[in-house]
Amino acid sequence: xxxxxPFLISALTAMFAVLAFFIPHKPFGGLxxxxxxxxxxxxxxxxxxxxxxxxxNHYKRIRRRENILYxxxxxxxxxITFVLGVYSIRKYGDAFAPNSPFxxxxxxxxxxxxxxxxxxxxxxxxxxxxxxxxxxxVEASLLxxxxxxxxxxxxxxxxxxxxxxxxFAEWIMEIPNLAAQRGILIGVxxxxxxxxxxxxxxxxxxxxx
Amino acid sequence: xxxxxxxxxxxxxVQVFDTxxxxxxxxxxxxxxxxxxxxxxxxxxGTSPDNLKLVQNFVVGETYKDRGxxxxxxxxxxxxxxxxxxxTEETDVIGxxxxxxxxxxxxxxxxxxxxxILGGLFVYFIEKARSGAELFIRKISGLEAIDDAVGxxxxxxxxxxxxxxxxxxxxxxxxxxxxxxxxVAKKAAEYExxxxxxxxxxxxxxxxxxxxxxxxxxxxxxxIYNPNNIYYLTSDQFGYTAGVDGILIREKPGAVFLQGxxxxxxxxxxxxxxxxxxxQIAGTTSTTxxxxxxxxxxxTLIGEEMLAASAYLSKDPVTLGSLKAEDxxxxxxxxxxIVAILSKVIGFFDFTRLLIAK
Amino acid sequence: MNKLGKILSNINRQVxxxxxxxxxxxxxxxxIKAKVTVTEPVRKAYEFxxxxxxxxxxxxxxxxxxxxxxxxxxxxxxxxxxxxxxNLKVGILALQNAVNIPIGSQxxxxxxxxxxxxxGIDYVNLGYKPGWDAxxxxxxREIRDVFPEDAFGTPLDSLPITRNIHNYDDIALVIDLxxxxxxxxxxxxxxxxxxxxxxxxxxxxxxxxSYPYLQSGQIKGLIAGLKGAAEYETLIHHPYLGVRGMPAxxxxxxxxxxxxxxxxxxxxxxxxxxx
Numbered sequence: 050x051x052x053x054x055p056f057l058i059s060a061l062t063a064m065f066a067v068l069a070f071f072i073p074h075k076p077f078g079g080l081x082x083x084x085x086x087x088x089x090x091x092x093x094x095x096x097x098x099x100x101x102x103x104x105x106n107h108y109k110r111i112r113r114r115e116n117i118l119y120x121x122x123x124x125x126x127x128x129i130t131f132v133l134g135v136y137s138i139r140k141y142g143d144a145f146a147p148n149s150p151f152x153x154x155x156x157x158x159x160x161x162x163x164x165x166x167x168x169x170x171x172x173x174x175x176x177x178x179x180x181x182x183x184x185x186x187v188e189a190s191l192l193x194x195x196x197x198x199x200x201x202x203x204x205x206x207x208x209x210x211x212x213x214x215x216x217f218a219e220w221i222m223e224i225p226n227l228a229a230q231r232g233i234l235i236g237v238x239x240x241x242x243x244x245x246x247x248x249x250x251x252x253x254x255x256x257x258x
Numbered sequence: 259x260x261x262x263x264x265x266x267x268x269x270x271x272v273q274v275f276d277t278x279x280x281x282x283x284x285x286x287x288x289x290x291x292x293x294x295x296x297x298x299x300x301x302x303x304g305t306s307p308d309n310l311k312l313v314q315n316f317v318v319g320e321t322y323k324d325r326g327x328x329x330x331x332x333x334x335x336x337x338x339x340x341x342x343x344x345x346t347e348e349t350d351v352i353g354x355x356x357x358x359x360x361x362x363x364x365x366x367x368x369x370x371x372x373x374x375i376l377g378g379l380f381v382y383f384i385e386k387a388r389s390g391a392e393l394f395i396r397k398i399s400g401l402e403a404i405d406d407a408v409g410x411x412x413x414x415x416x417x418x419x420x421x422x423x424x425x426x427x428x429x430x431x432x433x434x435x436x437x438x439x440x441x442v443a444k445k446a447a448e449y450e451x452x453x454x455x456x457x458x459x460x461x462x463x464x465x466x467x468x469x470x471x472x473x474x475x476x477x478x479x480x481x482i483y484n485p486n487n488i489y490y491l492t493s494d495q496f497g498y499t500a501g502v503d504g505i506l507i508r509e510k511p512g513a514v515f516l517q518g519x520x521x522x523x524x525x526x527x528x529x530x531x532x533x534x535x536x537x538q539i540a541g542t543t544s545t546t547x548x549x550x551x552x553x554x555x556x557x558t559l560i561g562e563e564m565l566a567a568s569a570y571l572s573k574d575p576v577t578l579g580s581l582k583a584e585d586x587x588x589x590x591x592x593x594x595x596i597v598a599i600l601s602k603v604i605g606f607f608d609f610t611r612l613l614i615a616k
Numbered sequence: 617m618n619k620l621g622k623i624l625s626n627i628n629r630q631v632x633x634x635x636x637x638x639x640x641x642x643x644x645x646x647x648i649k650a651k652v653t654v655t656e657p658v659r660k661a662y663e664f665x666x667x668x669x670x671x672x673x674x675x676x677x678x679x680x681x682x683x684x685x686x687x688x689x690x691x692x693x694x695x696x697x698x699x700x701x702x703n704l705k706v707g708i709l710a711l712q713n714a715v716n717i718p719i720g721s722q723x724x725x726x727x728x729x730x731x732x733x734x735x736g737i738d739y740v741n742l743g744y745k746p747g748w749d750a751x752x753x754x755x756x757r758e759i760r761d762v763f764p765e766d767a768f769g770t771p772l773d774s775l776p777i778t779r780n781i782h783n784y785d786d787i788a789l790v791i792d793l794x795x796x797x798x799x800x801x802x803x804x805x806x807x808x809x810x811x812x813x814x815x816x817x818x819x820x821x822x823x824x825x826s827y828p829y830l831q832s833g834q835i836k837g838l839i840a841g842l843k844g845a846a847e848y849e850t851l852i853h854h855p856y857l858g859v860r861g862m863p864a865x866x867x868x869x870x871x872x873x874x875x876x877x878x879x880x881x882x883x884x885x886x887x888x889x890x891x
Contacts, residue, residue, distance in 0.1 A: 067373075070363075070366065070369075071362060071363055071366055071369075071370060072361055072362060072363070073279060073280050073281040073282075073359065073360055073361075073363050074281055074282070074359040074360060074361045075281055075282075075329070075359065078280075078281035078359075079281070081753075082750050082753055082754065085747060085748070085749055085750035086747060086750055088428065089746050089747050089750070092426065092461070093746075095459075095460045095461045095464075096460060096493070098460045098461075098463075098464065098490075099457075099459070099460025099463065099490035099493070100460075100490075102460065102463060102489055102490045103489065103490050103491070103492075106486060106489045106490075109486065116508075119504070143767075143768075145714070145715075145717065145718045147718075147722075152718060155682075155715065155718065159682055159715070160682035160685065160719075162496070162500075162682075163494075163496045163497075163681060163682035163683035164682060164683060164685065164686055166496035166499055166500055166523075166526070166683060167496060167522060167683040167684060167686075168686075169526050170522060170525055170526060171636055171640065171868060172632070172633045172636050172637075173525050173526055173529040174525060174550075174872065175632050175633070175635075175636050175868070175871065175872050175875060176529060176629045176632050176633070177525060177528070177529055177550065177553045177554045178553065178872050178875065178876055179627065179632060179872075179875040179876060179878075179879045180532075180553075180554075180879070181552075181553035181554065182553070182876045182879070182880070183879065183880055183883045184880055184883070184884075185883075193876065193880075196876075197873050197876070200869040200872060200873055201869065201870075201873070203820075203841075203843055203865075203869065204650075204843065204862065204865050204866035204869045204870075205650035205651050205652055205653065205862050205863075205866055206650070206866035206867075206869070206870060207866075207869075208651070208653045209651070215653050215655060219655055219656070222823070222824055222827060223827055223831065226824055226827075227824070227827050227828060227831070230545045230824065230825065230828075231828065233545050233548070233560065233561045233562075234545060234561075235588070235591060236561050236562040236588065237543045237545075237561045237562055237565070239562065239584045239587055239588055239591075240430075240543075240561065240562030240564075240565030240566065240584060241430040241543075241565065242376060242584075242587075243380070243565065243580050243581065243583070243584045244430050244433060244434060244565050244568075245430065246377070246380055246580065247568075247577060247580055248433065252384075252576050252577060252580065253433075253437070253568055253577065314780075314782070314785070314786075315780060316780060316786075317785065319785070321811070322785055323783075323785060325756075325757055325758070325783065326757065326758060495681070495683060496683045521795075521796070522683070522684075522795075522819065522821060533629070545824075545825060546821050546822055546824065546825050
């Protein structure tokens with residue numbers, strides 16, 4: 050029964066979801082919406098499991114004297130954010146109130162840290178492009194040429210080099226690039242349908258033992 | 259006289275009818291907006307002709323949908339149009355209009371036909387595979403390289419890091435990633451290599467723990483399974499990226515698997531893994547991140563190659579049959595596209611109307 | 617030749633990172649200016665918003681976080697300035713994450729102050745609601761089903777701006793500024809099912825993914841990346857963060873192209889000396 054009941058739940062849920070797509074009449078019509086709400090509730094509760102796992106993991110590492118500094122910093126950061134969040138809700142009614150200590154951490158720690166991580170992309174793109182874009186084959190050369198044209202066309206400097214550069218770059222983005230993307234997307238969509246059917250029919254059960 | 263004439267013209271141009279293909283809770287009102295004569299409309303509704311109340315003011319546009327109605331009930335309407343020169347024109351009471359809940363959304367007929375054809379192909383090829391027919395699948399070098407990657411990590415005495423992407427267990431790329439994880443974990447168990455898997459979603463973490471435990475059991479090495487190696491980091495995109503980068507630099511794995519759905523962090527992870535000299539096998543269905551993986555990683559599974567992994571790796575006839583069905587479905591789509599494009603070019607019929615779901 | 621090829625093919629990554637840093641920082645420090653050419657997707661977005669009658673209500677989804685706010689905030693500034701100049705009514709909400717709303721509301725407050733706009737009359741903050749697709753579909757029925765109050769707990773019926781707003785029939789335009797997947801949901805549910813016009817603003821890397829929707833007419837305009845923001849600022853004649861970032865962006869693109877050429881010269885020299 051340990052395998053049959055979960056499979057039955059997933060098969061029935063899938064069947065109702067498909068019916069709800071085609072049948073507007075009650076009780077099927079609003080079913081999709083209800084299921085999305087239930088899913089939000091389940092993921093919210095699952096977050097508690099995740100937080101427990103994270104804290105437990107790092108607590109065990111501190112006890113084993115493994116990476117004490119990193120694990121202590123993580124637990125300290127979690128506690129400070131949690132305490133200040135609760136305090137902000139009690140004092141200001143909302144953790145995201147403009148003058149709250151929680152917003153202070155958000156504006157002066159979270160935002161700069163996140164922006165910094167994203168900014169790393171600029172450096173990594175430069176090193177990855179330098180390393181990978183070699184004219185080894187005809188296809189690689191075409192890729193290189195397209196990349197150079199699009200990079201120039203997307204900045205004012207390209208328009209100054211040649212007035213038609215932005216339009217040419219846009220043409221590359223809208224025609225050959227889109228054609229390739231659509232081809233991949235059709236394949237992915239079919240692959241997703243295949244995978245979904247395999248899960249609904251019980252042929253594939255990655256979530257079960 | 260002129261006012262009466264305009265009211266008659268307005269009445270002739272307003273249409274009120276039950277919204278087709280819905281659950282019977284709305285009525286559609288078509289308004290003569292395109293004449294350019296009107297600034298806005300006011301809609302009055304009631305359950306009897308002498309009990310009309312204002313429902314909505316300042317309505318603009320060609321269509322107004324009156325929602326939240328009772329299925330099977332009858333309603334009466336009056337439309338008051340406000341002209342651009344400050345006058346008002348009224349229709350007579352229109353109705354009764356009855357709300358009807360439909361049992362089948364006719365706009366989605368094309369989708370139903372597509373599902374039936376696709377489903378039929380699946381059943382046919384799965385039965386064909388079950389009956390023992392040989393089904394050819396081309397070589398996918400990224401999946402063939404899994405054994406070599408794990409072997410390399412074993413030789414170097416280094417762990418493997420498996421990164422399942424950012425999405426939750428409800429997403430298809432994540433489920434496909436778990437299929438690949440099963441194979442990687444089994445090989446890691448055979449070679450006694452540590453498998454480290456940081457997760458961005460708690461449900462993916464719990465499922466992954468089960469998958470890896472099963473894989474170690476299959477390999478006959480449940481004793482070396484360590485659940486602490488599969489843990490939740492954070493759901494925040496760049497918090498996760500920073501955490502994983504830290505793990506890569508500290509643990510210095512021999513092989514890194516990036517299998518799942520990624521956003522902007524893909525290149526940061528791939529470049530960091532490259533900088534520590536690890537072999538990388540990536541796979542994603544995200545078309546925006548594929549170029550970065552192709553540039554930075556040793557092997558990349560492109561789009562549906564990743565979704566085909568479970569069938570490819572298990573060599574199970576039934577799942578291989580479903581792959582074959584996908585291929586034939588793709589062939590049908592190509593034929594349909596050619597026919598539809600030619601048809602539209604010569605002005606015969608617009609096939610795309612059949613497939614847009616409303 | 618082989619030695620030169622080896623040097624050119626193996627430039628230390630730290631040198632590359634230093635060059636990138638200099639090329640980005642120097643134009644900003646020196647205040648170099650750049651002329652911006654406007655492309656069709658952004659022009660379409662601008663023209664659609666410009667065609668809306670004064671008093672129309674537009675809904676803006678703030679679906680980007682701290683990591684992408686340097687790229688997306690300039691778009692929000694430009695859109696809000698255009699909207700307030702046209703006396704449009706603006707509502708903001710967030711579907712992706714609760715932390716996105718403070719980012720958007722800070723910008724909204726600042727721009728509203730510039731144009732003398734009042735909260736509750738000219739703009740409103742609906743706050744964050746989880747559920748993503750479910751929320752978008754629910755707004756199509758009645759917005760009060762998911763947002764009975766604004767972000768500060770005031771019922772929508774009490775605010776002049778939202779008193780007559782019930783569903784997409786009362787919303788002239790939805791703009792989603794997204795760094796994740798919410799833009800696809802707005803198109804799939806709001807535009808396809810309810811017919812409300814949609815404009816999207818996305819990060820530069822997501823721009824190509826969104827082109828099919830512009831081509832098919834499912835979106836009325838597309839603003840991609842910092843360049844998109846710079847183009848919009850040019851159209852509203854209010855250069856700000858987008859335009860300011862263009863010289864740095866130009867510099868980095870040219871640097872990357874030069875690095876690619878140098879790498880290829882090194883590769884060809886090494887190949888030639890091997891043969």
